[in-house]
Amino acid sequence: MKRYQALKLLAASIADDTIVVANVGPISREWNALRPSEANLLQVNLGLCSAVGLGIARSLPHRKIVLIDGDGNLLMNLASLADAANQLPQNLVHIVLDNGAYEGGGGLPSVTSKRTDLAQVALGAGIERSRTVDALEDFDVATREAQASPGHWFIAAKVDTGSVPDLPTQTMDGPEAKYRFARYIESSERIQVLRPRYTHI
Amino acid sequence: MKQAAVDAVLEGLKTAGVDFISLLPDSDFSQLQRIASEDDAFEYIPVSTESIGVGVCTGAWLAGKRPALLIPTSGLLVASWPLASINMAWGVPLLLLIPYRGDIGDAFWMMGPYKDTTEPLLDVLHIPHTVVSKIENISGAIVDAFGSTISWQRPVAVLLTGETIK
Numbered sequence: 553m554k555r556y557q558a559l560k561l562l563a564a565s566i567a568d569d570t571i572v573v574a575n576v577g578p579i580s581r582e583w584n585a586l587r588p589s590e591a592n593l594l595q596v597n598l599g600l601c602s603a604v605g606l607g608i609a610r611s612l613p614h615r616k617i618v619l620i621d622g623d624g625n626l627l628m629n630l631a632s633l634a635d636a637a638n639q640l641p642q643n644l645v646h647i648v649l650d651n652g653a654y655e656g657g658g659g660l661p662s663v664t665s666k667r668t669d670l671a672q673v674a675l676g677a678g679i680e681r682s683r684t685v686d687a688l689e690d691f692d693v694a695t696r697e698a699q700a701s702p703g704h705w706f707i708a709a710k711v712d713t714g715s716v717p718d719l720p721t722q723t724m725d726g727p728e729a730k731y732r733f734a735r736y737i738e739s740s741e742r743i744q745v746l747r748p749r750y751t752h753i
Numbered sequence: 754m755k756q757a758a759v760d761a762v763l764e765g766l767k768t769a770g771v772d773f774i775s776l777l778p779d780s781d782f783s784q785l786q787r788i789a790s791e792d793d794a795f796e797y798i799p800v801s802t803e804s805i806g807v808g809v810c811t812g813a814w815l816a817g818k819r820p821a822l823l824i825p826t827s828g829l830l831v832a833s834w835p836l837a838s839i840n841m842a843w844g845v846p847l848l849l850l851i852p853y854r855g856d857i858g859d860a861f862w863m864m865g866p867y868k869d870t871t872e873p874l875l876d877v878l879h880i881p882h883t884v885v886s887k888i889e890n891i892s893g894a895i896v897d898a899f900g901s902t903i904s905w906q907r908p909v910a911v912l913l914t915g916e917t918i919k
Contacts, residue, residue: 573812593815597838600808603800604839607812607820610798611773631801632808639798726843734815743817746906753900 553688555649555711556582559620561692562647563587565699566618569740571608574620575601577656578715579649583620585719590736594729595722599628602646606636609644612741616643616699623650623664624657630673633706637678642702646674647695651713659713674706682706754852758888758917759785762850765895766821767794771848773813775799775806776823781852781918786823803828807835811845819903821848826855826867829874836878836908846902849910850895853884856914871912880908886915 555578563586566572573593574580580594596604605619626633626648636644652665664670674682681703685691691709698705724732734745762785766774773796776786790797796818800806803824810820824832829851839845853859855867875882881901885894894911902909 597835597842599804600811600835600839603805603808603835604812604815606798607773607775607809607814607818608816609812610796610809611813611816611818629802629805629808632805635798635800635805635809726839730815730843730845737816741817745815745817747903749900749904753897 553686553691553709553711554714555579555651556716557688558649558691558709558711559583559586561688562620562695565692565696567616567699570616570618570699571612572618572620573601573605573608575622575625577622579620579622581719581722582715584722590732591740593733595726598625599632601625602632602636603629605644605646606632606639606641609641610639613641613643616645618699619644619646621646621648622656623648623652623670624654624662626670627662627664633674633677633679637674637704641704645695645698645705645707646679647707647709649711650708651711653713655713669708671706671708674708679704679706684708684710686710754781754784754918755888755916756784758891758913759788761888761891762895763789763792765892768892769848769896769899770819771821771899772796773810773818773820774823775809775820777801777803777806777828779823779825779828779852781825781854782823789823803832804835807832807839807847810847811835811839814846819899821850821899823850826851826853826864826871830870833874833878836880840908841879844906846906847908848895848899848902849880849908851910851912852918853912853914856912858915875910878908880910882910882912884912884914885917888917891917
């Protein structure tokens with residue numbers, strides 16, 4: 553399964569107001585090309601995608617949160633699966649595009665190319681709706697079901713290494729991405745996120 | 754930690770407007786953590802490492818919450834990666850509340866290294882901090898630190914030492 557093709561299917565099924573948190577590297581570049589949106593929080597650094605997503609999911613329980621993670625990224629903070637599972641989120645879809653490699657870091661293999669099964673890890677962590685898919689049709693079915701249903705979902709999608717040529721360059725740095733996302737939350741939720749003060753406390 | 758100090762911390766957090774707390778259970782904060790985790794004033798997410806706590810608080814802040822991370826001095830070392838890669842790199846606020854183990858007066862030998870790591874690490878991470886040694890100053894310090902972190906969009910730490918944690 554090609555990662556870009558899987559993401560293309562996800563982009564076709566995702567709602568406009570679904571918040572997406574994606575990890576740094578090729579996944580963010582590909583997702584940004586397929587679904588450019590203020591509802592994206594991209595380039596979240598190693599090991600932190602699931603933690604940041606959990607904080608958003610807990611704070612906005614009425615919104616659907618989709619995490620697009622990588623295997624190496626998640627492996628750095630596996631305990632985040634357990635921490636999230638024990639919160640019993642009803643609005644969290646955790647997709648791991650598992651290519652069994654540190655592609656953004658040069659392509660050396662990760663442990664999922666050998667003995668480690670992330671869906672089993674997630675199940676053991678307490679995420680009951682956990683599965684592995686390795687074909688595009690199954691990915692489409694699984695991600696559509698997870699988006700349409702409440703609960704905490706974990707989908708390990710076995711994908712090939714390799715990206716696609718000529719992806720648009722990402723021109724936003726962290727601060728701009730933060731402001732854009734925070735302003736999106738403010739407008740879509742009618743709440744205040746940014747709170748600069750102009751007086752002493 | 755005396756009950757008066759626990760009460761002062763909770764008063765400070767509530768007065769500041771903190772509504773979201775994350776923490777990894779820690780002996781120095783255990784009483785405070787137990788009360789705070791059961792207080793309806795706070796959304797509460799326990800975590801398995803402080804690095805996850807930083808991430809969770811980042812997500813909460815981006816979603817409109819006002820978070821604080823209760824974190825031991827050892828946990829600050831664990832959290833240094835997300836504090837650098839998210840908070841420093843993006844400019845994300847976070848109130849860090851830290852029982853300052855290893856400060857002068859802490860006789861436990863194992864805490865000694867934290868005198869060498871804690872304040873220098875905060876400085877390296879560009880995290881302004883204030884050290885509070887009197888219970889009567891806890892609440893005000895938390896209110897001030899929280900106002901600064903939210904407005905400056907960078908973490909600010911309150912280190913509790915002396916009578917505040919004994």
